[in-house]
Amino acid sequence: MSAKLKNKVAVVTGGSSGIGLAMAKLFAAEGARVAITGRNQANLQAAAAAIGDQAIGIPGDVASLPDLDRLYTTVQEQLGRIDILVVNAAVYVLGPLTGFTEAMFDKVSDINFKGAFFTVQKALPYLNNGASVILISSTVNEKGVPNHAAYAASKAAVRSLARSFSAELLDRKIRVNALTPGPVDTPVFETVAGSREEAKAMAGNMAAFTPAKRIADASEIAAAALYLASDESAYMIGAELLVDGGLRSL
Structure with missing residues (x-):
């Protein structure tokens, strides 16, 4: 590996499986110390062990503001200030418009939208100036797909947050970009x-x-995240990196 993230501290929410775990493994391999979050303690411990000695697992729910506060104080105590934040935790809840319940909607909104918003807000006192924040969206953020209304809207909101957050954080040189995968x-x-x-x-x-x-393989999305996390993408601010196998364009 090229140690692109040497001496960096990275936090990956939803890092105990799938895309989040692939990102955390790659970041650690590139020299970062990594904290991952998740709601399942057993999965979290297994994932942290798979990542290696440079990783810690911190249980928590991104929809819970007290959990986010505990996440960041723990990271600062054990790893230091944060250089890379990946807002990856999300739920995939599908259903037709006619049958979509309030409970289903609240679950999607609380984790995918509210969770993303406050994951960044609560991180601000702990982020280094010049940090990279990566919000994981989805290619359906600009598509109309049956049974995906709430999920797609939540991921469109995430794409919008990358723009708004970047505009507000320019004075600290904190870059916020969206990484938008297709099916993985x-x-x-x-x-x-x-x-x-x-x-x-x-x-x-x-x-x-x-x-x-x-x-896609999760490792392909992780490679794109590495680019956004590293100094190689220093000129990307409020942008969207689309990695969707041509789904939106063709």
Whole structure:
């Protein structure tokens, strides 16, 4: 590895599986000390061990402001001030407009939108000037897809936050950018499918629908996150890095 993140401190929310874990592993391999968050203690401990000695796992829910306060005080005590913040924690809740309940809506909004907003707000006293903040959006933030209304709207909100936050943080040279993946091979499909077979079929359908004719590996999204986290992307402010296999463009 090239040690692009040597002596940096990175925080990845939702870092115990999928894209978040892939990012945390790559950041650690590139020299960063990494803190990951998640709601499942056992998964979090296993993920931190897989990342290596430079990683710590801090349990918490991004929809809980006290949990966010505890996250950042713990990171400062154990690792120091933060250079990289990846706002990755999210839920994938699907359903038709006619049957989407208030509880389903609140779950999406509380974690994907409110959680993203306050994950950044609560981090501000702990971020170094010149830090990189990466908000994970989704290619559906500009598409109309059946059963995705609340999820897509929450990810469009995340894309908007990258612009607004960047405008407010210019004086501290904190860059906020959105990383927007298309379908990715992660356990998320199993959260909305009735069985492992249904999850596999859903992933296959998305692959067929994507111009690249496959879904991404989490490591490909992590590589894009590394670019945004490193000094190589110093001229990107309030931008969107689209990594979606051509889904939006073609």
